[in-house]
Amino acid sequence: MRHAIPAWIRILVIFLIIVGLTEFFIDSGGNFAFIEYPMLQVFLLVVLLFLIAAEMILAAIENIMFKTLSQEAKERYMAAHEERMKKYDLKVIYRKLMGTRPISEEGDLELDHNYDGIKELDNKLPPWWIYTFYATIIYAAGYMAYYHIFDGEDQVMEYEQEMLAAEIAIEEYKKTAPDLVDAENVELLTEPSEIEKGAAIYQANCLACHAPDGGGGIGPNLVDEHWILGGGIKNVFHTISEGGRAGKGMIAWKSTLRPLEIQQVSSYILNLQGTTPANPKEPEGEVWVEEGE
Ligand code: HEC
Numbered sequence: 001m002r003h004a005i006p007a008w009i010r011i012l013v014i015f016l017i018i019v020g021l022t023e024f025f026i027d028s029g030g031n032f033a034f035i036e037y038p039m040l041q042v043f044l045l046v047v048l049l050f051l052i053a054a055e056m057i058l059a060a061i062e063n064i065m066f067k068t069l070s071q072e073a074k075e076r077y078m079a080a081h082e083e084r085m086k087k088y089d090l091k092v093i094y095r096k097l098m099g100t101r102p103i104s105e106e107g108d109l110e111l112d113h114n115y116d117g118i119k120e121l122d123n124k125l126p127p128w129w130i131y132t133f134y135a136t137i138i139y140a141a142g143y144m145a146y147y148h149i150f151d152g153e154d155q156v157m158e159y160e161q162e163m164l165a166a167e168i169a170i171e172e173y174k175k176t177a178p179d180l181v182d183a184e185n186v187e188l189l190t191e192p193s194e195i196e197k198g199a200a201i202y203q204a205n206c207l208a209c210h211a212p213d214g215g216g217g218i219g220p221n222l223v224d225e226h227w228i229l230g231g232g233i234k235n236v237f238h239t240i241s242e243g244g245r246a247g248k249g250m251i252a253w254k255s256t257l258r259p260l261e262i263q264q265v266s267s268y269i270l271n272l273q274g275t276t277p278a279n280p281k282e283p284e285g286e287v288w289v290e291e292g293e
Pocket of ligand 1: 201206207208219222226227228230239240243245246250263269285
């Protein structure tokens with residue numbers, strides 16, 4: 001009872017400080033630390049119980065000490081205590097913030113007007129309203145200084161910065177993500193390991209129609225210089241990924257093979273150029289000449 005601040009406020013404040021500290025020191029990304037780490041909830045609960053227990057022990061000790069006081073000292077103590085506690089009485093706080101005056105004092109507030117019997121009171125603005133209003137003025141001053149004097153970042157700038165960061169991130173991602181190859185940016189692979197992977201894909205999917213050595217069968221010869229749908233890595237990639245002409249039997253492989261795999265098998269086929277298959281099919285299509293050659 002000796003304390004100026006009620007126990008529940010003390011407990012709340014200390015507890016919130018501890019929660020704040022955990023948030024400050026534990027890196028939990030965008031989430032609250034106690035949501036990210038459920039163990040922390042247990043810890044905080046124990047802390048809370050401990051704080052309550054400590055307050056109860058303190059209160060018990062004070063109670064014992066209180067009993068040792070003389071009757072007169074007890075009365076003085078109680079009076080002072082009650083006076084202090086009024087500050088924290090929610091009813092008192094509420095009445096202060098509303099600034100209302102008891103009905104018995106209304107006579108003092110009455111204005112001189114008399115509108116056909118309707119009288120008007122001259123109530124002061126409630127303190128909560130006044131203080132909120134002052135707060136908006138202070139906020140506005142800070143706002144104006146930040147955005148109009150010191151050129152703080154506004155939405156447009158933030159948007160542009162985020163877009164820029166995103167573009168950089170996309171470029172980074174493209175560099176490391178081979179699955180983003182398409183007919184526009186595909187390049188011929190020359191690494192033997194890549195060609196081998198392409199060969200494996202070819203053996204698994206393509207030899208039935210194009211023959212194991214690319215000499216052709218149902219599908220055209222893939223090792224000669226003639227191409228129906230265009231030669232070069234870009235056209236070959238496009239044909240394999242999107243398929244041949246309708247009804248000819250060459251399906252679009254993009255639903256089966258990943259872009260990187262199409263790039264590998266395309267590179268494998270082009271690597272076969274100039275070899276001599278066992279039973280070459282007659283050339284079909286035009287002789288392909290790479291642009292710029
Ligand atoms: C069911 C048979 C069949 C399978 C399986 C098949 N193809 Fe074809 N392929 C064809 C036919 C038919 C054509 C001719 C398409 C056209 O004329 O439009 C063709 C065309 C092609 C062409 C274009 C040739 C040119 O002259 O322009 C390429 C490249 C090709 N196939 C690669 C592949 C690859 C790689 C695979 C395996 C992933 C494969 N094909 C699987 C039947 C097949």
